[in-house]
Amino acid sequence: MCQCLSNTRDMCKGRQMPIMYHSREGNLFSISGNLTTQYPQAVGWAMASAMKGEDNLAASWIGDGSTAEPDFHHALTFASVYQAPVILNVVNNQWAISTFQAFAGGTREPFAARGLGYGIPGIRVDGNDFLAVYAVTQWAAERARTGAGPTLIEHVTYRASAHSTSDDPSRYRPKEEFEAWPLGDPIKRLKQHLIQLGEWSDKQHEDLEKELDKHAADSWKEACTYGTMSEGPSLDPSNMFEDVFKEMPEHLKKQREQMLAEGDK
Numbered sequence: 606m607c608q609c610l611s612n613t614r615d616m617c618k619g620r621q622m623p624i625m626y627h628s629r630e631g632n633l634f635s636i637s638g639n640l641t642t643q644y645p646q647a648v649g650w651a652m653a654s655a656m657k658g659e660d661n662l663a664a665s666w667i668g669d670g671s672t673a674e675p676d677f678h679h680a681l682t683f684a685s686v687y688q689a690p691v692i693l694n695v696v697n698n699q700w701a702i703s704t705f706q707a708f709a710g711g712t713r714e715p716f717a718a719r720g721l722g723y724g725i726p727g728i729r730v731d732g733n734d735f736l737a738v739y740a741v742t743q744w745a746a747e748r749a750r751t752g753a754g755p756t757l758i759e760h761v762t763y764r765a766s767a768h769s770t771s772d773d774p775s776r777y778r779p780k781e782e783f784e785a786w787p788l789g790d791p792i793k794r795l796k797q798h799l800i801q802l803g804e805w806s807d808k809q810h811e812d813l814e815k816e817l818d819k820h821a822a823d824s825w826k827e828a829c830t831y832g833t834m835s836e837g838p839s840l841d842p843s844n845m846f847e848d849v850f851k852e853m854p855e856h857l858k859k860q861r862e863q864m865l866a867e868g869d870k
């Protein structure tokens with residue numbers, strides 16, 4: 606929540622777009638706004654980890670449209686050549702903002718098939734089936750952990766909502782298209798499955814939803830006390846000179862001093 610507000614508790618110190626957070630403790634890297642850069646980064650990290658004799662694996666996610674970036678192919682080449690312990694996921698939600706996935710070639714051959722030319726197993730999964738996604742990810746993780754190398758997974762899904770708040774999907778696709786999407790809502794499907802098994806109930810589901818809504822609302826309220834976009838407290842602007850270079854170059858030191866002096870006036 607604090608990261609979304611770019612406030613004084615934002616771990617990215619206001620330098621990232623909303624939801625591009627990271628977590629050092631959780632081994633979660635931040636993505637960049639530049640599509641697909643996370644793919645070669647994940648492969649490089651996985652290779653480095655393997656070279657150090659560690660038992661880690663990396664996982665990365667991109668969209669259907671992002672498969673058209675050269676970084677996709679660079680990553681697959683290196684992952685294949687070095688047998689990196691990495692899981693490369695393509696979330697095929699049918700749309701890259703207003704561009705249908707067919708533009709990136711997804712209706713000619715599945716995106717998963719692109720792995721085959723590189724000697725990387727490619728598998729296509731119903732991305733709205735939680736258990737199928739879980740199973741295939743475990744399989745890919747097992748491959749990575751046992752030194753069998755990378756796996757490419759295509760998750761077939763659908764972006765029911767708009768790409769962002771500035772996007773209006775009614776301008777490029779039928780308004781009710783999402784209702785005709787055959788694979789359904791993943792949460793509803795898992796819920797029904799668990800109810801049928803006798804492991805869950807409508808009441809439990811409703812209670813959990815209420816609890817989570819409250820948790821989100823409370824977290825938002827608390828986060829707002831550390832600053833919002835329009836109300837303080839605000840981040841110290843001189844932060845912007847830090848964390849880029851290990852040792853700050855002279856010209857940045859000067860600029861920072863200049864800025865602090867201006868602020869004192």
Ligand SMILES: Cc1ncc(C[n+]2csc(CCOP(=O)(O)OP(=O)(O)O)c2C)c(N)n1
Nearest residue numbers: 638639640667668669670671698700701702
């Ligand atoms: C290199 C680059 N080109 C263009 C953009 C602008 N852009 C942001 S999101 C997006 C569409 C991404 O579509 P997709 O890869 O299918 O991912 P999705 O958002 O659907 O998960 C585009 C073109 C960008 N961020 N980076």
Ligand SMILES: [Mg+2]
Nearest residue numbers: 668669700701
């Ligand atoms: Mg997409």
